[in-house]
Amino acid sequence: xxxxxxxxxxxxxxxxxxxxxxxxxxxxxxxxxxxxxxxxxxxxxxxxxxxxxxxxxxxxxxxxxxxxxxxxxxxxxxxxxxxxxxxxxxxxxxxxxxxxxxxxxxxxxxxxxxxxxxxxxxxxxxxxxxxxxxxxxxxxxxxxxxxxxxxxxxxxxxxxxxxxxxxxxxxxxxxxxxxxxxxxxxxxxxxxxxxxxxxxxxxxxxxxxxxxxxxxxxxxxxxxxxxxxxxxxxxxxxxxxxxxxxxx
Amino acid sequence: xxxxxxxxxxxxxxxxxxxxxxxxxxxxxxxxxxxxxxxxxxxxxxxxxxxxxxxxxxxxxxxxxxxxxxxxxxxxxxxxxxxxxxxxxxxxxxxxxxxxxxxxxxxxxxxxxxxxxxxxxxxxxxxxxxxxxxxxxxxxxxxxxxxxxxxxxxxxxxxxxxxxxxxxxxxxxxxxxxxxxxxxxxxxxxxxxxxxxxxxxxxxxxxxxxxxxxxxxxxxxxxxxxxxxxxxxxxxxxxxxxxxxxxxxxxxxxxxxxxxxxxxxxxxxxxxx
Numbered sequence: 272x273x274x275x276x277x278x279x280x281x282x283x284x285x286x287x288x289x290x291x292x293x294x295x296x297x298x299x300x301x302x303x304x305x306x307x308x309x310x311x312x313x314x315x316x317x318x319x320x321x322x323x324x325x326x327x328x329x330x331x332x333x334x335x336x337x338x339x340x341x342x343x344x345x346x347x348x349x350x351x352x353x354x355x356x357x358x359x360x361x362x363x364x365x366x367x368x369x370x371x372x373x374x375x376x377x378x379x380x381x382x383x384x385x386x387x388x389x390x391x392x393x394x395x396x397x398x399x400x401x402x403x404x405x406x407x408x409x410x411x412x413x414x415x416x417x418x419x420x421x422x423x424x425x426x427x428x429x430x431x432x433x434x435x436x437x438x439x440x441x442x443x444x445x446x447x448x449x450x451x452x453x454x455x456x457x458x459x460x461x462x463x464x465x466x467x468x469x470x471x472x473x474x475x476x477x478x479x480x481x482x483x484x485x486x487x488x489x490x491x492x493x494x495x496x497x498x499x500x501x502x503x504x505x506x507x508x509x510x511x512x513x514x515x516x517x518x519x
Numbered sequence: 520x521x522x523x524x525x526x527x528x529x530x531x532x533x534x535x536x537x538x539x540x541x542x543x544x545x546x547x548x549x550x551x552x553x554x555x556x557x558x559x560x561x562x563x564x565x566x567x568x569x570x571x572x573x574x575x576x577x578x579x580x581x582x583x584x585x586x587x588x589x590x591x592x593x594x595x596x597x598x599x600x601x602x603x604x605x606x607x608x609x610x611x612x613x614x615x616x617x618x619x620x621x622x623x624x625x626x627x628x629x630x631x632x633x634x635x636x637x638x639x640x641x642x643x644x645x646x647x648x649x650x651x652x653x654x655x656x657x658x659x660x661x662x663x664x665x666x667x668x669x670x671x672x673x674x675x676x677x678x679x680x681x682x683x684x685x686x687x688x689x690x691x692x693x694x695x696x697x698x699x700x701x702x703x704x705x706x707x708x709x710x711x712x713x714x715x716x717x718x719x720x721x722x723x724x725x726x727x728x729x730x731x732x733x734x735x736x737x738x739x740x741x742x743x744x745x746x747x748x749x750x751x752x753x754x755x756x757x758x759x760x761x762x763x764x765x766x767x768x769x770x771x772x773x774x775x776x777x778x779x780x781x782x783x784x785x786x787x788x789x790x791x792x
Contacts, residue, residue, distance in 0.1 A: 479747065
């Protein structure tokens, strides 16, 4: 008698406690998980359309504004002197001059404790940007601008994760705040950038010509994946894009 | 049609320039370069009676300039001969369409006579990672093949025609052979085909005089962006995000159980008392 009633009371107590505990925890949950540092302020500090507003509609820099390297012609003809400076018309800036700056070699964000080796990458077989195989390394789009170039975006991109490696350092990119410092080293030269925005953009909505622009102000674009992971295609549906401007 | 499209694209591309400089009808301008491919003659070039180039030496390619679109009478004379001097070669009414990127080449015909040939440079976009290679036969020589890394890439090219292809960017070893033979007449030369450019190679000179040479022009700005950045294939980051949710629930349940245990313990104590 005492035993059964005691059991009943115990059961009731446990059930009540669980319910109360769960409810309490549940109610505390939104406050804990809606940690503003992970989302809204970034979005607020971000141009929602993302990418520099002065990106041109066309990824075309002055087509042909470029350069006939006279040196090539000269070398073909021997020491050919200064002939060949047109007297009529308006001379065009020689945009095709190859950057003499060194390629980036190292990428670091001190506040997040990230240091990564930079590997020069081109275009993969599927037409997307090629990436370093390991999430431990970050790829630099070698056809685009270099740190220190007067125009265009230096694009660095790396894997968020990979089946064998696990989660890479770039998973921390979403924790960047406006004004955080990113350092890119090219050989012995250090280039410092200040973060202006961090945005997660659906891949279907990403402005690729803006992301990879070779004209406009010099900027650093750091890219990884984000959003939802499709278990069948093994792809994420969004890119996290960090835009940072050089600190002079 | 094609010219029109090129014109439209270039006009758009140039619009920032137009704004930056005098807003004066830059839409109606064309980009013009001149290549001197006649061996042995230093010349002056006149456009509509005005000096365009002076003391212009063989093998020299000018930097591009913007000229108002229109028809030009071009005249090449011996250096210092003046606008009315005897023409080495001339071309009347050369069409320079608005927005076009043109290279005018003074060169020898297949049988060795000086001539002016205007070429429209293809500035249409190439896929990311690719480059356009254009080869122009401007030499006093028979039909040739152009080999890239030892393989005939462009075959049977004759003066003053051009052939072009879009190829992966990078350095190739190119040489020129008599068509259908392995007799090398020019090269080999290393060509750096930069991504997003049109690298234009001119074969000029004279086979009979054994002075065949290559001149190279690079027109840039045809680059396009890669198709995307596919930067995650493991799914662990997503899984971790999901796991941290699960972890939260487990923690909640644990805390609740603990709370229940405390209540139970307290009640038992009370009952026993």
